[in-house]
Amino acid sequence: xxxxxxxxxxxxxxxxxxxxxxxxxxxxxxxxxxxxxxxxxxxxxxxxxxxxxxxxxxxxxxxxxxxxxxxxxxxxxxxxxxxxxxxxxxxxxxxxxxxxxxxxxxxxxxxxxxxxxxxxxx
Amino acid sequence: xxxxxxxxxxxxxxxxxxxxxxxxxxxxxxxxxxxxxxxxxxxxxxxxxxxxxxxxxxxxxxxxxxxxxxxxxxxxxxxxxxxxxxxxxxxxxxxxxxxxxxxxxxxxxxxxxxxxxxxxxxxxxxxxxxxxxxxxxxxxxxxxxxxxxxxxxxxxxxxxxxxxxxxxxxxxxxxxxxxxxxxxxxxxxxxxxxxxxxxxxxxxxxxxxxxxxxxxxxxxxxxxxxxxxxxxxxxxxxxxxxxxxxxxxxxxxxxxxxxxxxxxxxxxxxxxxxxxxxxxxxxxxxxxxxxxxxxxxxxxxxxxxx
Numbered sequence: 158x159x160x161x162x163x164x165x166x167x168x169x170x171x172x173x174x175x176x177x178x179x180x181x182x183x184x185x186x187x188x189x190x191x192x193x194x195x196x197x198x199x200x201x202x203x204x205x206x207x208x209x210x211x212x213x214x215x216x217x218x219x220x221x222x223x224x225x226x227x228x229x230x231x232x233x234x235x236x237x238x239x240x241x242x243x244x245x246x247x248x249x250x251x252x253x254x255x256x257x258x259x260x261x262x263x264x265x266x267x268x269x270x271x272x273x274x275x276x277x278x279x
Numbered sequence: 280x281x282x283x284x285x286x287x288x289x290x291x292x293x294x295x296x297x298x299x300x301x302x303x304x305x306x307x308x309x310x311x312x313x314x315x316x317x318x319x320x321x322x323x324x325x326x327x328x329x330x331x332x333x334x335x336x337x338x339x340x341x342x343x344x345x346x347x348x349x350x351x352x353x354x355x356x357x358x359x360x361x362x363x364x365x366x367x368x369x370x371x372x373x374x375x376x377x378x379x380x381x382x383x384x385x386x387x388x389x390x391x392x393x394x395x396x397x398x399x400x401x402x403x404x405x406x407x408x409x410x411x412x413x414x415x416x417x418x419x420x421x422x423x424x425x426x427x428x429x430x431x432x433x434x435x436x437x438x439x440x441x442x443x444x445x446x447x448x449x450x451x452x453x454x455x456x457x458x459x460x461x462x463x464x465x466x467x468x469x470x471x472x473x474x475x476x477x478x479x480x481x482x483x484x485x486x487x488x489x490x491x492x493x494x495x496x497x498x499x500x501x502x503x504x505x506x507x508x509x510x511x512x513x514x515x516x517x518x519x520x521x522x523x524x525x526x527x528x529x530x531x532x533x534x535x536x537x538x539x540x541x542x543x544x545x546x547x548x549x550x551x552x553x554x555x556x557x558x559x560x561x562x563x564x565x566x567x568x569x570x571x572x573x574x575x576x577x578x579x580x581x582x583x584x585x
Binding site for chain 1: 382385386388389390392393395396397399400405406407408409410411414415416417418419420425426427428430432433434438441442444445446447448449451452456457460461464484488495500503504506507508509510511513514529530531532535536539
């Protein structure tokens with residue numbers, strides 16, 4: 158797919174792939190996930206940089222390292238979750254991807270997506 | 280003074296009614312910038328006009344006139360605003376200022392809590408993955424914005440759709456959408472007539488991020504599917520404890536419909552119309568404050584002659 162990368166997006170994409178895998182990945186596996194258009198060394202560099210920052214941990218897996226998301230990130234995630242469960246004005250400061258749907262919204266949305274998919278098939 | 284104040288009131292009502300539908304016809308990035316700037320200006324203008332009107336009565340209290348070194352008698356004789364109207368203005372402006380201050384304090388406290396939660400996270404650009412079954416993604420405010428996604432969202436979407444969600448959140452972070460929303464909400468807190476404008480801004484900000492995501496992944500339908508799928512999944516998952524952020528996320532069917540249509544074109548006519556309204560309101564409130572200044576300057580001079 159023809160797409161452009163904005164600054165920081167590659168790091169996030171690598172982390173997304175690691176989170177989706179749910180297990181340590183080697184650079185080759187990460188590259189297969191985030192896009193074969195990237196050079197192997199680019200993926201290596203990003204992984205090494207994230208490791209240096211403490212975002213990732215790694216262990217030897219044969220000749221390469223296998224990387225996974227580090228625990229300090231989990232600590233931040235835990236705090237984030239407490240924040241979401243709180244009842245202060247968090248909704249006003251966090252820009253969420255999605256809000257709650259009403260029943261009517263749900264029906265409308267389902268029919269929109271259905272129509273879009275049948276158009277795609279044609 | 281009454282004439283200029285009335286003009287400000289009329290333009291405020293015109294903007295409150297016409298602003299949201301005009302904004303919905305503009306590309307979302309333009310709509311957000313124009314509507315928030317206009318809403319803040321309108322709220323400030325109405326606040327200033329009400330304050331000045333109330334002060335024509337407050338300024339007649341002898342102790343206040345002494346402290347301000349003007350003549351209470353001259354202000355009373357000039358009587359540019361009927362006392363009943365001045366009282367009404369005062370009763371309107373005080374709670375308005377209170378609401379805006381409470382909202383600002385609450386937002387800043389929430390902002391501080393979010394910053395504190397991120398304090399040990401090593402990198403600004405990186406992603407925080409929350410182990411949670413509910414599909415959710417958001418960007419934190421602040422100069423070093425973080426993007427948070429849940430494992431529930433990652434499991435629910437394929438890798439292309441995940442990329443679309445990340446691109447959407449990056450747009451929120453990059454363009455500081457939380458601050459645009461704060462501006463609109465503050466204006467609406469100070470002037471409840473602007474509540475529909477604030478809701479339009481919340482929706483426009485989501486559309487803005489959707490459009491940016493569509494450009495980044497080069498596929499509008501992919502973003503539409505990611506938005507629609509996440510919304511339907513969220514509807515079926517167990518609700519999070521605490522109050523539901525109902526105003527969050529914009530109108531989802533509208534977002535999907537817009538993404539299935541071609542990208543919106545800028546319409547100069549609508550921007551121009553909003554600009555004219557803004558000019559009139561700026562002129563009207565400038566006139567009111569000039570009359571107020573003249574009144575008290577005149578009262579000060581008179582006092583010195585006594």
